[in-house]
Amino acid sequence: xxxxxxxxxxxxxxxxxxxxxxxxxxxxxxxxxxxxxxxxxxxxxxxxxxxxxxxxxxxxxxxxxxxxxxxxxxxxxxxxxxxxxxxxxxxxxxxxxxxxxxxxxxxxxxxxxxxxxxxxxxxxxxxxxxxxxxxxxxxxxxxxxxxxxxxxxxxxxxxxxxxxxxxxxxxxxxxxxxxxxxxxxxxxxxxxxxxxxxxxxxxxxxxxxxxxxxxxxxxxxxxxxxxxxxxxxxxxxxxxxxxxxxxxxxxxxxxxxxxxxxxxxxxxxxxxxxxxxxxxxxxxxxxxxxxxxxxxxxxxxxxxxxxxxxxxxxxx
Amino acid sequence: xxxxxxxxxxxxxxxxxxxxxxxxxxxxxxxxxxxxxxxxxxxxxxxxxxxxxxxxxxxxxxxxxxxxxxxxxxxxxxxxxxxxxxxxxxxxxxxxxxxxxxxxxxxxxxxxxxxxxxxxxxxxxxxxxxxxxxxxxxxxxxxxxxxxxxxxxxxxxxxxxxxxxxxxxxxxxxxxxxxxxxxxxxxxxxxxxxxxxxxxxxxxxxxxxxxxxxxxxxxxxxxxxxxxxxxxxxxxxxxxxxxxxxxxxxxxxxxxxxxxxxxxxxxxxxxxxxxxxxx
Numbered sequence: 194x195x196x197x198x199x200x201x202x203x204x205x206x207x208x209x210x211x212x213x214x215x216x217x218x219x220x221x222x223x224x225x226x227x228x229x230x231x232x233x234x235x236x237x238x239x240x241x242x243x244x245x246x247x248x249x250x251x252x253x254x255x256x257x258x259x260x261x262x263x264x265x266x267x268x269x270x271x272x273x274x275x276x277x278x279x280x281x282x283x284x285x286x287x288x289x290x291x292x293x294x295x296x297x298x299x300x301x302x303x304x305x306x307x308x309x310x311x312x313x314x315x316x317x318x319x320x321x322x323x324x325x326x327x328x329x330x331x332x333x334x335x336x337x338x339x340x341x342x343x344x345x346x347x348x349x350x351x352x353x354x355x356x357x358x359x360x361x362x363x364x365x366x367x368x369x370x371x372x373x374x375x376x377x378x379x380x381x382x383x384x385x386x387x388x389x390x391x392x393x394x395x396x397x398x399x400x401x402x403x404x405x406x407x408x409x410x411x412x413x414x415x416x417x418x419x420x421x422x423x424x425x426x427x428x429x430x431x432x433x434x435x436x437x438x439x440x441x442x443x444x445x446x447x448x449x450x451x452x453x454x455x456x457x458x459x460x461x462x463x464x465x466x467x468x469x470x471x472x473x474x475x476x477x478x479x480x481x482x483x484x485x486x487x488x489x490x491x492x493x494x495x496x497x498x499x500x501x502x503x504x505x506x507x508x509x
Numbered sequence: 510x511x512x513x514x515x516x517x518x519x520x521x522x523x524x525x526x527x528x529x530x531x532x533x534x535x536x537x538x539x540x541x542x543x544x545x546x547x548x549x550x551x552x553x554x555x556x557x558x559x560x561x562x563x564x565x566x567x568x569x570x571x572x573x574x575x576x577x578x579x580x581x582x583x584x585x586x587x588x589x590x591x592x593x594x595x596x597x598x599x600x601x602x603x604x605x606x607x608x609x610x611x612x613x614x615x616x617x618x619x620x621x622x623x624x625x626x627x628x629x630x631x632x633x634x635x636x637x638x639x640x641x642x643x644x645x646x647x648x649x650x651x652x653x654x655x656x657x658x659x660x661x662x663x664x665x666x667x668x669x670x671x672x673x674x675x676x677x678x679x680x681x682x683x684x685x686x687x688x689x690x691x692x693x694x695x696x697x698x699x700x701x702x703x704x705x706x707x708x709x710x711x712x713x714x715x716x717x718x719x720x721x722x723x724x725x726x727x728x729x730x731x732x733x734x735x736x737x738x739x740x741x742x743x744x745x746x747x748x749x750x751x752x753x754x755x756x757x758x759x760x761x762x763x764x765x766x767x768x769x770x771x772x773x774x775x776x777x778x779x780x781x782x783x784x785x786x787x788x
Contacts, residue, residue, distance in 0.1 A: 219641075240641075243637065245664075245668050246664075246667065246668070248661075248664035248667075248668070250626075250630065250660075250661040250664060251630045251633075251661060251664035251665050251668055253630075254627055254629075254630025254631050254633070254634065254661065254665065255630050255631070255633050255634035255637065255665070255668065256634060257620070257630075257631050257634060258620075258630065258631040258632060258633060258634020258635040258636075258637070258638065259634040259635070259637060259638045260634075261570075261619070261620065261631070261634070261635055261638075262566065262634075262635055262638030262639070262642070263566070263638075264638055264641075281624055281627070282627065282630070282661075285621060285622075285623070285624050285627060286620070286621075286627055286630070286631055289612075289621050290613060290620055290621040291613065
């Protein structure tokens with residue numbers, strides 16, 4: 194896989210394109226234009242960026258007010274603050290009030306690594322999945338990020354998009370189609386399928402290569418939309434492979450894994466399943482890559498999880 | 510509508526508020542009675558908001574941050590013709606949209622509120638959009654005094670001043686009471702005038718239960734070009750009914766049938782006296 198740029202930069206470039214074409218596109222920042230790679234945006238279109246200072250509740254409330262007047266508002270703040278500090282504004286002012294604000298959580302998951310738990314967002318899928326009228330996306334690579342931001346521009350409902358800040362490998366071919374709520378199957382496997390989201394997707398794809406060398410047929414689905422979940426893609430994966438492994442840069446509680454488990458069980462589909470994410474413990478100190486490695490979110494770590502799961506399954 | 514007509518209207522509104530709260534067996538009696546004169550003046554004299562123009566981007570906006578005083582809002586919107594007054598009888602009933610805090614499912618409601626400290630930021634966004642688009646509408650928002658301990662109100666205030674939103678009118682329903690007791694005993698707010706001026710508002714005070722004083726104050730908007738407007742509307746919680754006024758217990762107490770009858774009798778007497786003066 195060829196290395197692209199950080200999804201953060203792809204987001205900023207896409208937003209600038211959209212804003213050049215439509216004066217109603219506004220960016221709101223909470224002293225976050227630097228971390229959001231939005232300084233070029235501010236230079237190019239100073240009238241379309243609104244600073245509210247370090248005040249995330251205010252950021253989201255103002256975004257709702259602007260959206261009520263027809264503005265296409267991208268409220269940009271680190272995912273950790275946006276979805277925790279301003280949770281009630283997201284729930285009430287945006288989702289419940291049905292204001293189509295585009296909530297952009299930057300440096301999501303453990304992107305801030307060694308800055309610690311205050312700066313991690315391992316709760317956002319869980320918290321926001323329980324809020325009615327809010328779609329949730331975690332794009333994997335530059336292509337998914339670009340398409341997610343373009344989709345958000347047209348999206349008639351409130352939407353939350355989160356991504357990280359490390360350069361991401363391209364996981365898609367140029368002919369891929371992107372649609373909110375439709376997972377993308379990157380590779381099919383008859384033994385195991387990784388259902389991955391966000392920046393864990395390339396690692397899952399690489400794990401497929403590791404497993405292939407060991408004679409195991411593995412596939413990967415990029416589940417870029419956490420809500421609404423593409424249950425159809427999930428069911429196909431369950432029908433075509435012997436075991437499923439979900440992978441996410443999020444707590445193992447309340448995220449993609451539990452969403453998939455619930456969907457499968459309620460449809461009467463019982464498959465060997467592992468939920469890989471950040472366990473419910475004091476998160477280890479390190480960079481994003483180190484934290485991923487610590488919790489087995491690496492090609493080798495995921496391959497071992499798959500082999501163990503398949504071994505258990507073959508004994509039964 | 511002239512001042513005397515507005516005064517009569519306020520009495521009518523108070524009767525409706527008490528009646529629908531009694532009928533629903535739930536509601537925020539004290540706060541609805543303290544702010545209803547403000548809503549009356551805004552909707553019947555100041556703002557250009559009607560069922561006919563509610564989709565017009567140039568209409569004024571009203572955001573009720575103190576969402577719990579929803580019975581006052583529903584009463585005024587019914588009177589403005591957004592829906593039939595008969596619908597008020599469904600307040601809090603199964604499957605009714607007339608719930609205990611404002612929702613956009615009810616015609617005429619601009620923004621869902623209920624959790625305190627939210628309305629001002631949303632109003633700032635609306636006012637900012639007006640400035641960006643060069644529209645001349647104004648944005649009015651009503652805050653309770655008790656909700657001013659929510660820090661988000663002060664975040665929003667800083668932004669309002671920074672962006673020079675003189676098209677924003679913040680009205681504080683300063684009735685001095687919250688559910689636990691007097692605001693100054695719960696967590697002291699004063700001096701509110703000094704605090705709001707320090708945050709960049711042009712501040713005026715008035716009697717928020719006196720429609721004449723409200724009219725004269727609101728006519729002066731914008732108080733100072735380039736500054737957001739703030740009105741400290743001094744009110745009496747439970748205003749208009751002797752045994753409800755200034756009683757902490759009436760924050761969300763529901764009048765019994767006997768209390769409703771006594772309250773309506775007091776209000777009808779006030780109405781008769783006012784009509785006599787007018788005739």
